[in-house]
């Protein structure tokens with residue numbers, strides 16, 4: 001594989017970068033190399049949105065812009081793409097103008113990030129011919145924190161900007177440049193890491209076969225997907241990663257299809273696309289999808305990364321366990337399929353072998369009559385990691401529980417099913433008495449720990465309360481409608 005510089009589009013021109021460390025963040029490149037200091041550094045871990053930029057890609061030959069957190073994106077992941085910052089939107093952009101007119105800024109530190117997120121929201125709705133509600137705008141801004149202005153004027157600005165059409169900016173010219181980059185060979189980039197004096201590498205195969213071969217041949221290299229976890233290893237734990245194998249340049253790994261009665265989600269599909277596909281089949285998962293991180297994190301983070309990292313508080317595993325998902329793994333050319341149930345062995349340990357790549361998540365489509373819910377408890381409504389999350393699926397025949405799958409995260413060292421609670425429900429009438437038996441059985445399934453996200457007592461009481469909510473929403477008589485349980489509809 002031939003070594004070459006990173007090539008992408010910025011400010012209407014092709015940019016080539018060589019010699020910078022592999023894990024240089026897009027944010028540091030912008031601020032330190034380009035002096036584009038409109039993009040700010042707040043938290044440096046994807047939480048505050050001060051560093052929000054847009055990344056443009058050709059998707060079926062159409063240019064698509066999506067927001068990302070520049071602080072946790074490594075520069076080589078921009079190869080073949082386009083970068084747009086607050087400077088490129090300019091002060092005349094309707095989002096910037098509306099922020100001024102509605103007094104949406106005080107100290108101004110967060111403002112560039114808000115303007116970029118608002119501009120992306122406007123662009124997206126303009127393209128689909130929709131007008132967002134105030135709640136939709138709040139969701140679009142869930143990755144942006146403001147510590148001094150307060151959100152009312154910012155949401156006012158979000159509504160006001162729709163009075164003026166979003167400009168196309170330099171989209172046509174950018175698409176032309178991106179097409180020329182498609183002729184580049186796949187990226188193999190190497191550079192010196194000054195902290196260690198060693199050479200680091202970033203390899204981005206373009207086909208599934210070459211990627212699987214690269215992962216098998218170099219099992220010690222770190223598999224990199226959206227870097228919404230790995231970016232923090234570098235920024236916060238100061239870890240050195242001598243070799244990265246990037247999964248994001250393989251189109252087949254981002255594919256989402258229905259084959260027969262199975263929804264197949266490529267492991268490198270973004271969380272945004274993967275959850276959209278899940279919500280299309282199970283609309284009751286919408287609230288969970290919106291509460292998963294923030295748009296910029298969901299645009300880069302992948303479903304495969306969320307399952308492979310093995311976190312006991314990841315939001316996808318409980319839901320996918322309730323849906324009985326299977327994982328397709330590949331070592332070189334050998335493929336195997338494992339149920340997600342049983343994939344996690346212990347805290348941060350799973351059945352993936354060194355040199356093995358997660359390639360696909362297979363989710364059986366809903367059986368008729370199955371009701372599915374997912375709930376998440378966190379200290380903050382927006383962009384917060386779960387204290388507790390669960391996925392629940394129940395099939396009733398008349399009033400009787402014919403099938404049930406319940407999985408919780410945040411109650412044990414791994415996300416796992418509540419087998420005793422399930423057994424207490426199976427074959428029984430779905431009544432309050434059965435619910436109470438299942439609530440009691442949760443104590444046999446989990447012995448939660450106390451940590452900074454919650455005490456053991458809080459976790460168990462909350463798990464029982466969530467089971468009760470599930471019963472209230474799915475009981476045969478008088479089930480609670482969504483309008484009684486969702487924040488914006490209740491407001």
Ligand SMILES: Cc1cc2nc3c(=O)[nH]c(=O)nc-3n(C[C@H](O)[C@H](O)[C@H](O)COP(=O)(O)OP(=O)(O)OC[C@H]3O[C@@H](n4cnc5c(N)ncnc54)[C@H](O)[C@@H]3O)c2cc1C
Nearest residue numbers: 046225226227228229230293301302305306308314315358
């Ligand atoms: C601000 C913020 C908010 C967040 N909020 C949430 C939240 O609400 N809920 C939640 O669950 N998570 C949350 N996360 C965590 C994170 O976004 C997810 O875990 C994400 O899905 C990780 O995916 P990634 O593609 O970014 O993985 P990466 O960071 O690239 O990789 C994560 C791990 O998975 C491995 N990996 C990735 N792809 C593969 C593959 N195809 N095969 C084998 N191994 C692979 C990597 O080697 C690494 O060990 C948040 C993170 C941030 C920064």
Ligand code: FES
Nearest residue numbers: 042043044049071
């Ligand atoms: S600096 Fe806070 S999200 Fe990037």
Ligand code: FES
Nearest residue numbers: 106107108146147
């Ligand atoms: S205006 Fe000061 S943080 Fe938002």
